[in-house]
Structure formats: C-alpha cells, structure tokens
Amino acid sequence: MNFASDNVMGASRPVLEALVAANDGPMPAYGADPLTARVEAAFCGLFEREVAVSLVATGTGANALALSALVPPYGLAVCHAEAHIIDDECGAPEFFMHGAKLAGLPGVGAKLAPDTVAAYLDGLSRSVKQMPPRALSISQVTECGLVYTPDEIRALADVAHARGLAVHMDGARFANALVALGCRPAEITWKAGVDVLTFGATKNGCLAAEAVIFFDPAQAESMPWRRKRSGHTLSKGRLLSAQLDAYLADSHWLANARHANAMAACLSQGLCERPGVRLAWATQANEVFAILPRSLDEALRAAGAVYHPWTPSSLPPDERVAEDEVLVRLVTSFATSPEMIDRLLAVAHGRRVAAE
Ligand SMILES: Cc1ncc(COP(=O)(O)O)c(C=O)c1O
Structure with a gap:
C-alpha cells in the first residue's frame, strides 16, 4: 500500500519493452538517432505547431534548464511558495540561472491567483537594486493536487506577459491535468500563453525521461549547450527517446x-x-x-x-x-x-x- 508518490513505481511495460527494442544494434549517439527525430516530430504533432524539444532524465533538470533559458543571472522568477522549483530542487534552478532568484508567493491549494501575482510584480521597484522579474512558473498539477483550467492559465499568462515575463509550466503531472480537464495539450499550454513546458513523463510510466518544450523554437537557441553543460545530454540518447516514443504512442x-x-x-x-x-x-x-x-x-x-x-x-x-x-x-x-x-x-x- 505505497501511496508515497507516483514515482515509487517503476516504468510501464510498453516503455520497458521499447527500451529493450531500442537497445539492439548501433545508432548515432548524442540524440542524432532516428528515434529522437520521431519523438521531436511526435511533440510537434501533439502540440499542433513546431516546437523545440530537449530531452532530459529528471524533472529537476528540466525545470532548471527551462528557467535558465528564460531568466538572466540578475533576474527573478516568480512561483508559488510551495512550488517544487523553490522547495524541492535543492537550489538547482538558482544554480543553473547563475545567481537569479526565485520568489515564492502565497495561494490556496498551491495555486497562484492573477491578482496576487500582479500585486507582487507591481510592488517591485524598478531600481537597479531590485532584480527584474523575467519568468512566472506555475505547476500543473499544483503541489496540492489542483488543476489550472485554460482560463486560469490565460489570466496568469496575461499578467506575466503584460509585465515582460515569460511563462514556464512545471508539468511533472501534465498528463494527469490534461485528462482531468479533457482538453487538448495546446489548450493548456501555448494557446493559454505558456512559453515553455516541462513535459513530465517519469511519474506517469517512463523510467527517467522528461522533455523541455519551447513553443517558440527561437527561444530555445541556447538549449543544446545548456543541456550538455548540465550533464543531461545522454551519449546513448536513443534510450531517452525510446521511452518517450513508447509513452506517446497509442495514447499510452x-x-x-x-x-x-x-x-x-x-x-x-x-x-x-x-x-x-x-x-x-x-x-x-x-x-x-x-x-x-x-x-x-x-x-x-x-x-x-x-x-x-x-x-x-x-x-x-x-x-x-x-x-x-x-x-x-x-x-x-x-x-x-x-x-x-x-x-x-x-x-x-x-x-x-x-x-x-
Ligand atoms: C511538481 C513537481 N515538479 C517536478 C518534479 C520532478 O522532480 P525529479 O527531479 O525528482 O524528477 C516533481 C517530482 O516530485 C514534482 O512533484
């Protein structure tokens, strides 16, 4: 009766079988393999637009890399006070942002409200002494198990964009939110104003695979180098891709x-x-x-x-x-x-x- 987390279980059968199948024979290394190309195309289809995809092995790595591309070392990223990025990642986002800070705001059920975010942002001074806010990060599902609706995401994204912030979504439980809402992936991401998504897969059946999805590929220009520097560029990249290939196939x-x-x-x-x-x-x-x-x-x-x-x-x-x-x-x-x-x-x- 282990209900401690969704990662107390191993990987699902189709994911494990795909890993075994992908194991045979040589394939180009460092993500230049056909499986990775297939997964990238699958994500473009899933989100109904061209996206830039970076595969990594952990949610912490995905969140930290995504935020590092959005926030300069002197900047600020705003999130809920209980967000995984501020509470459970041992400072990885700040480490990869090279000095930028996270600011945690309150909200019932670990959900941020547009008024709370707007009041906080509007209360910051424009002085050189104040780190300028550059990103808003929300968790879908929240750390208290609640799901943001497309309208709620849109309202938060409007507040952020109007003030020059990009929007990141920590989708460690993206699939659970999506099926709860019964909508299309695009509706709770870029169509609602999300700029970058951490697409979680480990908790929901993969062994260790997450994807950082940039909805504007131009914003992802630095990601190959960021990923390599962080140690998340697997030389046998097909073993990350094989997991996601099976994960996305047949609506698994x-x-x-x-x-x-x-x-x-x-x-x-x-x-x-x-x-x-x-x-x-x-x-x-x-x-x-x-x-x-x-x-x-x-x-x-x-x-x-x-x-x-x-x-x-x-x-x-x-x-x-x-x-x-x-x-x-x-x-x-x-x-x-x-x-x-x-x-x-x-x-x-x-x-x-x-x-x-
Ligand atoms: C909300 C949230 N974000 C991200 C993660 C990913 O963390 P990890 O680095 O353990 O894969 C988790 C895992 O517990 C989580 O609950």
Missing part, C-alpha cells in the same frame, strides 16, 4: 494518467465515506490530500500504508487541522491497482484484511 500516456486519476477518485471517495475524514483540497487529478483523525493515521500506518504528511500552509482560510488530526498526501499512479485501494479503504473502515 493518456491511458496511464486516466487510470491514475480514476484510482485517486476511488480512494478519495472511499476515504471521505469514513466519519472524521475530509479533503484538504478537492481531488482533481492523481493525488488525495485528506485530513485524517490521528487514530486513523496510526491504524493505516500500522497496517503498512505508506504516504507523506503534508503542510497545511495552503489550506483555504476557513480550514484548519486540529491537534488530533493530520493532513496527509496519498498519490496514485499508472501502476496503482484497485486491490491496493480496496485494502487501504478496508483498513480505514475497520474491516478485517489479510496480511500483505
């Missing part, structure tokens, strides 16, 4: 995300049927944030359930976690089985379960 990535979201919906509903349990934020994608009685938390953990406690800092103003309660995050993935959910819910509802 969408099926994986649909499954993960459906599992989260079952888990969320089942937990909420247990008296004393309520959601901290709505379950919109593949993460359940629940406020549990401490006694239930202890029973679940004693039965072998694994998940993380979560910070209450982005709760709605009328919500609080009492002394005898705990706020937790449970994440489902492409590989979460209905049996795992049934088992956890059985424990939650006090039903007898056999040992694992």
Whole structure:
C-alpha cells in the first residue's frame, strides 16, 4: 500500500519493452538517432505547431534548464511558495540561472491567483537594486493536487506577459491535468500563453525521461549547450527517446494518467465515506490530500500504508487541522491497482484484511 508518490513505481511495460527494442544494434549517439527525430516530430504533432524539444532524465533538470533559458543571472522568477522549483530542487534552478532568484508567493491549494501575482510584480521597484522579474512558473498539477483550467492559465499568462515575463509550466503531472480537464495539450499550454513546458513523463510510466518544450523554437537557441553543460545530454540518447516514443504512442500516456486519476477518485471517495475524514483540497487529478483523525493515521500506518504528511500552509482560510488530526498526501499512479485501494479503504473502515 505505497501511496508515497507516483514515482515509487517503476516504468510501464510498453516503455520497458521499447527500451529493450531500442537497445539492439548501433545508432548515432548524442540524440542524432532516428528515434529522437520521431519523438521531436511526435511533440510537434501533439502540440499542433513546431516546437523545440530537449530531452532530459529528471524533472529537476528540466525545470532548471527551462528557467535558465528564460531568466538572466540578475533576474527573478516568480512561483508559488510551495512550488517544487523553490522547495524541492535543492537550489538547482538558482544554480543553473547563475545567481537569479526565485520568489515564492502565497495561494490556496498551491495555486497562484492573477491578482496576487500582479500585486507582487507591481510592488517591485524598478531600481537597479531590485532584480527584474523575467519568468512566472506555475505547476500543473499544483503541489496540492489542483488543476489550472485554460482560463486560469490565460489570466496568469496575461499578467506575466503584460509585465515582460515569460511563462514556464512545471508539468511533472501534465498528463494527469490534461485528462482531468479533457482538453487538448495546446489548450493548456501555448494557446493559454505558456512559453515553455516541462513535459513530465517519469511519474506517469517512463523510467527517467522528461522533455523541455519551447513553443517558440527561437527561444530555445541556447538549449543544446545548456543541456550538455548540465550533464543531461545522454551519449546513448536513443534510450531517452525510446521511452518517450513508447509513452506517446497509442495514447499510452493518456491511458496511464486516466487510470491514475480514476484510482485517486476511488480512494478519495472511499476515504471521505469514513466519519472524521475530509479533503484538504478537492481531488482533481492523481493525488488525495485528506485530513485524517490521528487514530486513523496510526491504524493505516500500522497496517503498512505508506504516504507523506503534508503542510497545511495552503489550506483555504476557513480550514484548519486540529491537534488530533493530520493532513496527509496519498498519490496514485499508472501502476496503482484497485486491490491496493480496496485494502487501504478496508483498513480505514475497520474491516478485517489479510496480511500483505
Ligand atoms: C511538481 C513537481 N515538479 C517536478 C518534479 C520532478 O522532480 P525529479 O527531479 O525528482 O524528477 C516533481 C517530482 O516530485 C514534482 O512533484
């Protein structure tokens, strides 16, 4: 019953099989192989326009490289105070931006509101003492499991663009957001004003593969060198491409995300049927944030359930976690089985379960 994250599971079967298939025989190195060309073309088709694609092995690498191309060393990138880029990447974005800073703003459910961003940006001095803001980064899905709608993204992008900032989207869970919204990839990216996307794939079925997507290829001019300098240019580049090739083929990535979201919906509903349990934020994608009685938390953990406690800092103003309660995050993935959910819910509802 491991719900700690969507990366506690390995890679999906088609991705692993594609890696084995791509392993045979020689192919040009450093991304000059036909598989990489196919993946680049697939991304152009997916986003319905020409895009520049840089494949890397980690989400942190993708975010840091994307931001480094948007923000000069003396600049500022604005994000939510709980964003992965500011809280969970050990300073990688600042490191790759060569001194630029991240500014974290508040927002319920780790979502930024246009007014908050506008007020912050308009309150900055234009003095040489102030680092000029150059990028806004939003997470899709947010760190509290919420999904930005196309209109919400557009409103934020308008605020950013009007003030000269580019818009980056950390799409570590892009697929989960996309299927939750039921729209096309273009609608929640460049058509809504996103300039650069970190297209996450590792959490949703790849072994280790993410793509930095620039919707204006001219803005990606420096990316080959940035990627090489950061150690993300794999000499056997086909092994990154093979993963994404299989991931995108036959809508495999969408099926994986649909499954993960459906599992989260079952888990969320089942937990909420247990008296004393309520959601901290709505379950919109593949993460359940629940406020549990401490006694239930202890029973679940004693039965072998694994998940993380979560910070209450982005709760709605009328919500609080009492002394005898705990706020937790449970994440489902492409590989979460209905049996795992049934088992956890059985424990939650006090039903007898056999040992694992
Ligand atoms: C919102 C978000 N962004 C990015 C990442 C990518 O991180 P990693 O460098 O571990 O692949 C994660 C992974 O936990 C995440 O949750």
